[in-house]
């Protein structure tokens with residue numbers, strides 16, 4: 001009988017899959033959403049403004065503008081920054097495609113600056129070198145903005161990026177879609193825009209907090225704020241009217257070509273509820289990362305662990321790098337044994353769409369080398385200790401294949 005029970009247990013364990021990421025939704029989140037559904041406002045109402053104010057205050061920024069996704073946030077930031085044809089937007093190759101697609105949306109040219117292999121974030125020295133020498137994609141374009149990506153939740157060296165970009169008058173838009181709650185070396189929260197014009201967040205379910213889908217832009221610049229608000233709603237305004245011949249209350253005017261990128265009150269209520277728990281989520285993510293660091297000690301021959309940062313990291317994902325040219329085997333093995341894995345990321349410019357635009361292999365050697373080694377293993381705020389142990393056991397086995 002005891003034997004049978006053990007067998008059952010093993011087969012149960014074998015058949016489960018631990019995802020690499022997932023949301024944490026509890027009763028208070030559900031209640032917050034239900035309250036909005038029972039209220040008078042479904043789309044932008046009191047909850048949207050409350051979420052923006054609370055998010056801005058959490059980050060230490062003056063303003064926050066909620067939108068439908070991180071992608072919409074990047075798109076509007078590029079428009080608000082006045083980026084267009086003939087402009088270069090400089091970003092990292094190791095990111096989600098949206099970080100550079102936003103340049104294409106506005107007719108600009110993405111430029112990829114290689115990562116630093118120690119941080120997997122854009123290397124500020126390479127950025128400085130690029131801006132000094134301009135070996136550019138095309139001499140018909142000029143650098144206009146830089147979008148550093150806080151990869152995995154580790155803040156980029158923003159002081160160095162600002163120094164490199166500042167002398168060239170570049171706009172700085174931080175892609176903080178992995179970095180809710182992270183802190184710079186100087187202690188301020190990412191999103192405070194201490195080093196940038198705007199900071200962009202995503203609230204996709206796999207992110208550090210969620211609104212289902214959603215995004216946010218923070219800024220300290222009142223002009224950018226006004227522009228973002230306009231662009232989010234079709235470029236339509238009822239205030240600061242340009243045509244003074246209308247005096248009736250029905251009048252509104254379209255001043256810019258904008259979009260409908262409004263986050264609704266249902267999502268905003270969920271966002272407010274999630275924001276209350278963000279520090280707890282981060283604490284749990286850090287504890288899981290620490291557990292992995294300790295558990296993987298002694299496996300240096302097989303893999304490199306992610307960079308730590310003395311508490312400033314938001315630990316959106318935990319990426320190990322395989323040393324023995326066996327990433328695909330390890331990936332497969334982990335998947336087969338019930339570990340949710342992913343690769344963050346394929347260098348963006350290697351996608352067929354970018355290749356057709358003229359980008360090609362060899363552009364960012366460190367990014368390409370990293371891609372061949374990387375595997376993301378499960379890390380999320382609701383992971384339990386049994387699952388963490390299971391992940392460690394399976395990873396320790398798999399890396400030796």
Ligand SMILES: Cc1ncc(COP(=O)(O)O)c(C=O)c1O
Nearest residue numbers: 069070071096098177202203204
């Ligand atoms: C680094 C980065 N930038 C931008 C985005 C786009 O965010 P969203 O999925 O909310 O559009 C993501 C989302 O995966 C991301 O990881």
